[in-house]
Amino acid sequence: MEWQSTLKGFKSYLRLERSLSGNSVNAYIHDVEKLMQFFEYRTLSISPTKVTTEHLKDFIVWINELGMMATTQARVLSGLKAFYKYLLMEDLISSDPTFLIEGPRLARKLPDTLSIYDINNLIEAIDLSKPDGQRNKAMLETLYGSGLRVSELVNLKISDLYFDIEFLKIVGKGNKERLVPMSTEAIKLITIYREQIRSLISIQPGNENYLFLNRRGTKLSRVMVFMIIKALAEKIGLNKSISPHTFRHSFATHLIEGGADLRAVQEMLGHESITTTEIYTHLDRDYLRDTIIQFHPRA
Template sequence: MNWQQATSDYTNYLKIERGLSKNSIDSYNRDVKKLVSFLAVLKNKSSPIYITSDIIQEFIYDASKSINSKSQARLISGLRSFFDYLIFEDYRQDNPTDLIESPNITRKLPDTLEKQEVDNLIAAIDLSHPQGERNKTIIETIFSCGLRVSELINLQLSDLFFNDGYIRVLGKGNKFRFVPIHHTTIKRLNFYIDEIRSKINPKKEEEDIVFLNRRGKRLTRQMIFIILKDLAIKTNLKKSIGPHTLRHSFATYLLKNGADLRVIQQLLGHESITTTEIYVHLDTSYLKEVVELHHPRSDININDK
């Protein structure tokens, strides 16, 4: 088996068997391509069947000179998945990454925005341009529904069930979920669709996409980041923000206002509750208030004997 055949079969496996999104598949493939490029520099034409732990160790050491520990861990994880696939298909008996230790990563808590900071971002948008109305609707939609950036840019008109108060979201692993949408966000989306989007001629295969650029094509992930970065500069916001900041803020507000963590998990489309639990650590003062208020001993006076 050569590398071209292995990576092609692996791509099909990720797409068909695991049902991963294109972004996830591209990410896994990048990890394998980095290893292939490294082997080419060494003039090593070994088949993936014969790659050893020593080769992987040498590759990771070389990569560590230019990437941080988080990227190293991601690279090791990607390669581990690839070689697990080769074992699954009986191409080899062992995984050369098994003896490779991933670097310890300190979990960085995500930034969140106060409601006033979100309002300031929206207020800084120039609504005299059609893109301004679109950008305002984008921010409102992410913040109101807690969407990932990929979920936003792929949102379709046929996913909007306003009469029922829901939108349908295609999340990771090509799994759909229904997310409630606030009536104020429905109003903004209706205005954008009726007054702005209706004047755009969508490109072929983009007819159902909600958010389009002026040329009728769906927005890119990078464009959403640029929109938010520019607004952060305009409002002199010192926090590092992106679409995920609005998503984190959405979840944090729900938690502060008493939403159950399992409900937040479903709304965000997290596969595991442990992913959602990061939001618990965002506001320890809130958790302390909850314990003091609802603890079974909260009615006992400390002066009682």
């Protein structure tokens, strides 16, 4: 079986059965294409169904020699595992050649977080005399108050707002829906933004239901949200490398530090596995240790 026809089927599987986004699908395809490049480099004519564990071991040595970072190697291997899982499901192979392949060991990096003081300073630095100021304040309050991914924020729709019960309906990764609580402050700021700013914008067709719009009347891009946060950090002299995701990390960290149940935090973040959420318990332990050092008389 040829690589291109197999990749076409794999692409359809990722889109239709796993409901992955276009970017995620392209990343998986790119991972498999790396293996194809390896065989071309070695001038080996091997179909995808004839690949063995030994071939894959040689491939991992090759990408390591190319200087590929351990995190990138792990992602490529994850893509190949998904590809061969698909071939196994389709009965195109009888055994999975990736089964015995282990990825590089990765150091678990704790995410950067902001203190409540930093977040308050960032939000208070927004210039409300400008038309986009009220939007930005409502946007960052929602980003932090509900722990959203930036993609979830820019795709938030008016029809997803349930002010009567103080919840948002979020469509997360894999088109999975979840309900996330809203703060009363976010509700107040969104209401002001909609009534005083958004109502005056000439909205472009197809964007009527998106909550946060730019001056041209179309939904905000993820890059624009990043730029807004970066400009605010520079304005207050915050010497930290932050992004929209930093607000999400801070949301989770502050909940755990306050004693929130891990399962509840997992549900609000939309993590498929609680293992992903458990990283914030490590942050909490650091917080507890720092608290003891700072305040305990025998520390």
